[in-house]
Structure formats: C-alpha cells, structure tokens
Amino acid sequence: MTETRLWDHAAEAPEDWSAAQDAAAAKAVRVGQERSREVQKRLEASGVSAGDVRTVADLAGIRILSKDELPDLQAADPPFGGMLAVEPTELRRIYQSPGPIADPEGRGPDFWRMAPALWAAGFRPGERVLNTFSYHLTPGGHMFDAGLREVGCVVLAGGVGNRATQVSYAIAAGATGYVGTPQFLLALLQKGRELGAPLGFDRALVTGAPLPPDLRATLEDDFGVSVFEAYGSADAGALGYECEAKRGWHVAPDVVIEVIEPGSGAPCSAGEPGQVVVTSPNPVYPLVRFGTGDLSALHHETCVCGRTSPRLAGFLGRIGEGVKVRGMFVHPRQLAGVFRGRADIRRYQGRVTSEGHRDRLTVSVEVADGTDPELDALEALLIEAVAVRVALERVEPGTIPEDAPPLVDAR
Ligand SMILES: [Zn+2]
Incomplete structure (x- = not known):
C-alpha cells in the first residue's frame, strides 16, 4: 500500500x-x-x-x-x-x-x-x-x-x-x-x-x-x-x-x-x-x-x-416511473418526499386504479410497531404533494412486499 x-x-x-x-x-x-x-x-x-x-x-x-x-x-x-x-x-x-x-x-x-x-x-x-x-x-x-x-x-x-x-x-x-x-x-x-x-x-x-x-x-x-x-x-x-x-x-x-x-x-x-x-x-x-x-x-x-x-x-x-392520474403526472419521488425520514411508516405503496373510468390513487401504508401516526394529517400531506385526490389506507404489516415499487399503475 x-x-x-x-x-x-x-x-x-x-x-x-x-x-x-x-x-x-x-x-x-x-x-x-x-x-x-x-x-x-x-x-x-x-x-x-x-x-x-x-x-x-x-x-x-x-x-x-x-x-x-x-x-x-x-x-x-x-x-x-x-x-x-x-x-x-x-x-x-x-x-x-x-x-x-x-x-x-x-x-x-x-x-x-x-x-x-x-x-x-x-x-x-x-x-x-x-x-x-x-x-x-x-x-x-x-x-x-x-x-x-x-x-x-x-x-x-x-x-x-x-x-x-x-x-x-x-x-x-x-x-x-x-x-x-x-x-x-x-x-x-x-x-x-x-x-x-x-x-x-x-x-x-x-x-x-x-x-x-x-x-x-x-x-x-x-x-x-x-x-x-x-x-x-x-x-x-x-x-x-x-x-x-x-x-x-x-x-x-x-x-x-x-x-x-x-x-x-x-x-x-x-x-x-x-x-x-x-x-x-x-x-x-x-x-x-x-x-x-x-x-x-x-x-x-x-x-x-x-x-x-x-x-x-x-x-x-x-x-x-411517473403515472398520469386524472391528467396529472404523479411521480414516486413526490411520495418519497412525504415519507422520507418518517420512522412511523414502515412501508408504503401508491396504486392507481380505475373505477367507472375515473382514476383513483390509493396509498397504502404499514405503520411501524409502537407508533400511532396521525393518518388524516398524512393524507393531507400526500394530497398537497401530488396535487390529486389521494385515499390513504392502513394495511397490516407484511402486506406490502419488501421490493414493491413505490407507485404502480394497476389500471
Ligand atoms: Zn459521514
């Protein structure tokens, strides 16, 4: 050396x-x-x-x-x-x-x-x-x-x-x-x-x-x-x-x-x-x-x-990796910006689906053990970040796969 x-x-x-x-x-x-x-x-x-x-x-x-x-x-x-x-x-x-x-x-x-x-x-x-x-x-x-x-x-x-x-x-x-x-x-x-x-x-x-x-x-x-x-x-x-x-x-x-x-x-x-x-x-x-x-x-x-x-x-x-939702371009980095540094959220994933030809963006979150995040406030932050309507849904730990992409288009 x-x-x-x-x-x-x-x-x-x-x-x-x-x-x-x-x-x-x-x-x-x-x-x-x-x-x-x-x-x-x-x-x-x-x-x-x-x-x-x-x-x-x-x-x-x-x-x-x-x-x-x-x-x-x-x-x-x-x-x-x-x-x-x-x-x-x-x-x-x-x-x-x-x-x-x-x-x-x-x-x-x-x-x-x-x-x-x-x-x-x-x-x-x-x-x-x-x-x-x-x-x-x-x-x-x-x-x-x-x-x-x-x-x-x-x-x-x-x-x-x-x-x-x-x-x-x-x-x-x-x-x-x-x-x-x-x-x-x-x-x-x-x-x-x-x-x-x-x-x-x-x-x-x-x-x-x-x-x-x-x-x-x-x-x-x-x-x-x-x-x-x-x-x-x-x-x-x-x-x-x-x-x-x-x-x-x-x-x-x-x-x-x-x-x-x-x-x-x-x-x-x-x-x-x-x-x-x-x-x-x-x-x-x-x-x-x-x-x-x-x-x-x-x-x-x-x-x-x-x-x-x-x-x-x-x-x-x-x-x-961006996805168009109701004419607006939603990108994983917008979601990442909301979740970065949050120890109370274990995993998250956004899914875009279509119901009666209307786009719907649902963000699923797994909450970390021993924490109790304010989900309404989190939903408001997400809506502000992506500028389209978001439905936040809490799921059981282990629901979102480890290597799941942060945003998927499921239409
Ligand atoms: Zn260093």
Whole structure:
C-alpha cells in the first residue's frame, strides 16, 4: 500500500469540497473533449468547449446523456459508442450489462474506486470477505474484488447462488465480512441458522437491491451484522456510500454528482429529489453529464465522520416511473418526499386504479410497531404533494412486499 491510496482521508475530506468538484468537472470535460468521440459530439452540439467549463455550474450548458441511450449508441459504434478514451486493446476486461450495455474495465488497480466505500464500511487489511456478486458477464464481482484487494482484504470469491455451499465455504475460510445484495445476505444467514452453522459475519457492504429499513433492522438486530449501503453503477463505479453515521451516501471522491430536476433540467436545491447525473474524469471511460436515471437528493449538512462531501438521500426511484392520474403526472419521488425520514411508516405503496373510468390513487401504508401516526394529517400531506385526490389506507404489516415499487399503475 502506498501513501496515495484511494481511501486517503484527504481525498474524501478536502477543505473545500466544491472546489475539488469544480476541478474534477473541468478535468472530465477536458479528457472527454480530447479522447471521447461521444463527448466531442455532444459538446459540439451543445456549443460548449472544454475551455468554457471551469466549475460544476458550467456543465449546465451540456446536454445530459441518458443511460437509456447507451444500447443504441453502442450498437451504432461498437463496442463502446465512442465513449472509450483508450484503445480496446488496452483494457483488462469487457463486460455486458442488461440493455445490452458493454462496460469496460481499465488496467489500473481498483478501476471502479470501490476501496473508499469498503474502508468507510470498516473493512480493514487481512479481513476475510465473502463476495457474492457475479464474476461473469456483469462487472459486480470484479468491482468489489478489486476494491477489497486494494484495501488489503482476503477475498472469498463466492459469486451468486449455491447457498448451502457458500455457508460452509464462508465458515471454513473464516469470513467475517460480506459484500452482495442485502436479500442474499439474509438468505445466507437464515440458511446458516437452518443448518446449525451460524455465519461469523460482523459487517457487510450491500448494494444492487433495495435495503428497506425493516430488512436492515433484521440483519443488524437479529443477526448482529453491521450493514453499510453503497451506490454505484457499472458505467461509473462507486458514486456514494455510507459512513459510520449511516445517514445517506457520501458522494464518492473523484466523481462529480449533480441532482437535476427531470423536465426542466435545472439543478435541484438541497434536499429536493431529482436525477443523479454523473461526471467522471476517468482516463479510460470519461463521463460528462451521464444521466443514471436514478432519483436522489443532496444534503449538505456536515457529518460527524469528518468527510466534507455532501450526502445523497438514498434511492428515491427511477425517472420515467411517473403515472398520469386524472391528467396529472404523479411521480414516486413526490411520495418519497412525504415519507422520507418518517420512522412511523414502515412501508408504503401508491396504486392507481380505475373505477367507472375515473382514476383513483390509493396509498397504502404499514405503520411501524409502537407508533400511532396521525393518518388524516398524512393524507393531507400526500394530497398537497401530488396535487390529486389521494385515499390513504392502513394495511397490516407484511402486506406490502419488501421490493414493491413505490407507485404502480394497476389500471
Ligand atoms: Zn459521514
């Protein structure tokens, strides 16, 4: 390990975070203009040159490239749609994610910058960690493998499936850490109990699937695993991760995150949900205003951990999930805005149905144990947020599935 390791506190806590973001934005556009045909074309079409971009605010003139555009872009100019800044011969691996979308892996260590996320979750050199992401086709397995090796952990390359085998493997090899989805973690812990072979996990970094509060509580309280959540993508690597405070995802170093209002394209103010848009000065795969399609919000309050980066408010849905109700567009983020931070609501789901050709929006809620929320007041908040009539209905705990979408069109 060298002094310039990626999880160096200095990279996560520059005195002036926004100056570091400005520098990264300018660098990404410069690298893109020099070496990415895709960025060159978009800059030209937007009438912006690299010299014009000195701050994050200067990115505003550049059209956002939506992740949904990648399959067509890549099909027209394979394999990477002109986005690769090196020759394909200089890559370590090429993956294929659903879409299909080709994803490159450059040759440097920890290409996706996962080490800071693992470090923040408390993983340390020598720790034995079971990695249950897939090691083929999609990059998840190698993303975490590379990050764990960068930290100095010992990787148990579990991959997906094979629960009973993975339990005995993890126990025999002395695993104390886990990376994978939270659902598979629960499945392994339950399998271990069923087999009379309890797993020795004391911490886990989870991503790739929702982590509802009750699942986190089960993993932490019933099984004693300290769970940390990370956020990222195959294209952009690590984008955010929890620190010990577990209050949102700190924006990862070396990447610029904007939260942009869908529709208007204006930057959202603090706490307001919008699309996560990534700009990355990666020398192999530079991204300039890459629209992930994910919705989140940025919070700028200082954190007890000392990192100076703002925090993303978790996953608030995908753009394009909006549903028209009585001519009004209702979006999951509007519901999320009402329920965010409410400990008295365990789960919720909005359903749009049609009764005699009239649209009806019903929001079901499961109330948390030991709480007694004022449901009339909650209904009023919902109506105010979505601007159409809402019927609030209380349902028994366990009625709404764990991975239920926040808003469904059941017409
Ligand atoms: Zn923190």
